[in-house]
Amino acid sequence: MFMPQETRRLAYRFLAVAALLIFFALALDTAGRKAVTTDEPLHLTHSIAMLQTGLMSIPEMHTPLTYQLIGRLLATEPPLPDVTALDSWPTLNPFVISRELIWRDDVATDRIVWLGRFVVAGMGVLLGALMAAWTWTLSRGHLPTVAGLLSLYALAPNLLASAALVTTDIAATLTWFLCIYTWWRYWQRPGWGRWLMAGVALGLALAAKLTGVLLLPITLILALLYQVRVGRWWHNLGIWAGMLPVAALILWALYNFDMRGVLPMPAYLEAWQLLLLEVDVSHANFFMGRVSPVGSWLYLPATLLLKNPLLQLALFLLIPLVLWWERRRWRTLIFLLLPAVFFLLVSAASRVNYGYRHALPAVPFLMVLGVLAIPRLWIRPIARVALVAGLGLTALSALAYHPDHLTYFNELVGGRGYHYLGDSNLDWGQDLNQLAAYAARYRSETGRPLHFSYTGVVDREHYGLAGLSLTEQFNRNESAFAPANPPAGRYAINTGDLQGTGLILGELRESDLFDWFRRQQPMETLGGSIFIYDVPRQADGTWMAHCAPDRLLNNEQAERLIGRGTLRHVEFDCRTNWVFPGGGPGWYVLPPEGTEWLGRRLGPDSPREVYRHRANAYGPDYVIVYWPGTPEAALGDNLQPFAGEGGGPATLRGFGAAGAEWVTFWEVIAATTEPLSVKAHLLAGDSPPQVADGLGFAANQWQPGDWFIQRHVFPAPGTTLETGLYNYVTLQAVSGPIRLVED
Incomplete structure (x- = not known):
């Protein structure tokens, strides 16, 4: 027109x-x-x-x-x-x-x-x-x-x-x-x-x-x-x-x-020196779900x-x-x-x-x-x-999005932008005033304090937010906060702390302090940069199982992580064995890799990872895994139940096979001091039996009600497994022999 x-x-x-x-x-x-x-x-x-x-x-x-x-x-x-x-x-x-x-x-x-x-x-x-x-x-x-x-x-x-x-x-x-x-x-x-x-x-x-x-x-x-x-x-x-x-x-x-002197604009030259130093030093940044020291x-x-x-x-x-x-x-x-x-x-x-x-x-x-x-x-x-x-x-x-333009992400990621980018793409401390107002409202309505983390440079009291943050308490070693099992309450965590970089370099010293919350769905957000979580109760448990032979945490460190004391601690070789001490809930301390075999056996009933720590001044690489259920539930569809009686201090309850890998599932009936091992001889036609004996959960730790899975990996597949318990010093059988045929 x-x-x-x-x-x-x-x-x-x-x-x-x-x-x-x-x-x-x-x-x-x-x-x-x-x-x-x-x-x-x-x-x-x-x-x-x-x-x-x-x-x-x-x-x-x-x-x-x-x-x-x-x-x-x-x-x-x-x-x-x-x-x-x-x-x-x-x-x-x-x-x-x-x-x-x-x-x-x-x-x-x-x-x-x-x-x-x-x-x-x-x-x-x-x-x-x-x-x-x-x-x-x-x-x-x-x-x-x-x-x-x-x-x-x-x-x-x-x-x-x-x-x-x-x-x-x-x-x-x-x-x-x-x-x-x-x-x-x-x-x-x-x-x-x-x-x-x-x-x-x-x-x-x-x-x-x-x-x-x-x-x-x-x-x-x-x-x-x-x-x-x-x-x-x-x-x-x-x-x-x-x-x-x-x-x-x-x-x-x-x-x-x-x-x-004769030099004009000395501050301009100083600025260049500082910038080049900044680029050369590099700083931690969050990108695609990971904190990296380099860009x-x-x-x-x-x-x-x-x-x-x-x-x-x-x-x-x-x-x-x-x-x-x-x-x-x-x-x-x-x-x-x-x-x-x-x-x-x-x-x-x-x-x-x-x-x-x-x-x-x-x-x-x-x-x-x-x-x-x-x-x-x-x-x-x-x-x-x-x-x-x-x-x-x-x-x-x-x-x-108005007025939360800083937190904008397009429809390609929707509300999940914090999984991909951080820093000034999302959280620059701009919602501290909303956090202070929320904390005051929550205390007024419930009479309880809001647990919060905020590592910005701003004076929190200017906005009416009093008290030490979770990060400050941790840095002062004054915190009752259990990173892998937070106490019940309402929590507010700014995105920078949640991702692990913090708002000020060096203020968030433990980058994985809030990893437990990364796995939870926030109940709401403040301005798109501060996440609100409600923890109805702290998880309960009576034991901690440590992957051996190289333990990653001592008993005190492990109990501090989950906020529980006087627990039973056991050790097991997580590459070949899995334990369920006492049959009730508890936690595992594991290396980041090496336990994938269990997931293939238990499927959706596998113990659940609740916390992951990346190596820094506060500890090595490790994960905390929680088991809330009963060992019988682990049988599921991936293991075949076994109802026979083999005698001895432990009874076979199930087994499974996948190619050259077999597992046997045992319930401890009585404590023992014998040096025991699990026999595993795999038969295939007229060929000599293949041997993969072993026990990754030392018998001197057994208590009645414990359950464990023993993994046996053979050079080649077979059809029949001969198993049982035996004394590996005297080589005398303690239970069995039991013959298991792959279904």
Whole structure:
């Protein structure tokens, strides 16, 4: 349908203003409803210090643009405490200083946090305006394309999540896009004004985040690609090189022209040293269900796949088609493609697996490239309906997540995102206020305290959450919490602690402290990042069985794990034997591997793993397995019952065979001190018998009511097993012989 140019421009402006207002409203509403997150006290402290001292006085691997902007707004507020007068100032440690500064009674913490978030949200709005302007130009004023871009932008969960927090991520994303956009505009119609604007934008990008330095090779490559239009390549190189002093001057100005002797911007060099150290050291991260000390290059692709709306992913997949359809405009599209690809490749290669936010500067370029497929799709009725429906579903999903945009995962994983990704993809401590409110409500309704774990930097008492967390109790060795068998009660555990990384490096010292809860279904979540569990009762048992000969835990360590004392402890060789001491419930301490054979025999009635520990300073690799039932139930359909009487201190109750592997199932009738073994001679036709005698549960541990399974593995299958008990010293039979025929 034909629409006059002026009408289309008016419609474009209306759509742009509406989308920007929606984004701003959602970001500010989120900013007002979320607690202070892990990194925000650090960024606010830098902003205040720079406002008061005029310098980047505290060493940090960040650059000053965001701090300058926030500081300017904070300057309109009542004076804040002098940071240089704080007791912690001589340490020049931003974490220590922020703990003393941000949570003081004379600091309006919530107010300054909201003001800082207001600045960041404003930068998010500017980003949207730039994206809309470039899309309008590239699509030649195609309204459905611009509308699609603005809709995806206004409801983009990852942009909203970052725009609602005091971080440097939105500043980096905005200035990256601004730099490339202004550089593209210069090459479309070269002029001194546009060239100067591109130089200023490059300087702002360098001052937004250290990764802005990646724009230097990117802008150079883009300049050289225009040599056909301008002439000789060195001319383009000169234009690019002439822009560098402008960018450097802007960067230096944002450092307030700081000098150390003859060295300008010493804080910028220090920031690079700290960043390189951070990358070199590496830190624990959670990815695909595992905590790893090093990053994976697959992390970034997986993050983009799981945390982008499905319609956005579909448009990303159409980018190769867009490049083909618009191949005659490749010199324009390369301005969108190269920055995105370059940044994503560098991010993936760095293996800094901290979250989607580290890929954020690439996303606006991909979004604009993706929506350029809409003009071709819009002329097809089916594609048009699919696009409109996709936008509707995207809107419903985004609004359903509001204000929990940080925890967003698309429909590919649904509510199971915490199984795949962690850190700032999900839990940055943003729901502490909800945890405090829930704890107060639970105590008011039940009179009982809420057991909680939260390892963030935020002062919990600021939100009214008192008492030590489970993690703090464990670190102080003051906890009655049994990791493999928690006491009855209501528990709240933030995702970082549940996954094993914690919110602060080193605070969660035992990464598997909450492994028991990983196997449970939470009754509800708070903000998508804190899981609530109800433990109706603590499991009961009277014994613990340890896999021998190399025991993994001593008796005291094992009993502390399950919160029970004065238990009976037995040892058995779990590779060839399985025990059910006393016939009642109890626990096993096992190596992570080597007991798979039992599952083949017992099937669904196998003892259940309740806790798994990975080797660290608190112990080796091991698993805790619980048996709640009676040994007779283990017979099931996988073992054949045996009703005969063989005599001796143990009676055969069942057996089973699978190829060359046989098992015999015994009930202890009487205690004994004899050195016993189980005879296992396998017959097959006229061949000599195969021998696989053995007993993995020493007879001197037997008590009446014990049951055990003995495994016999032969070189080849057979049809008849001859078994019984015998004294392996005297070789005299104690029971049997019993002949068993495979059914």
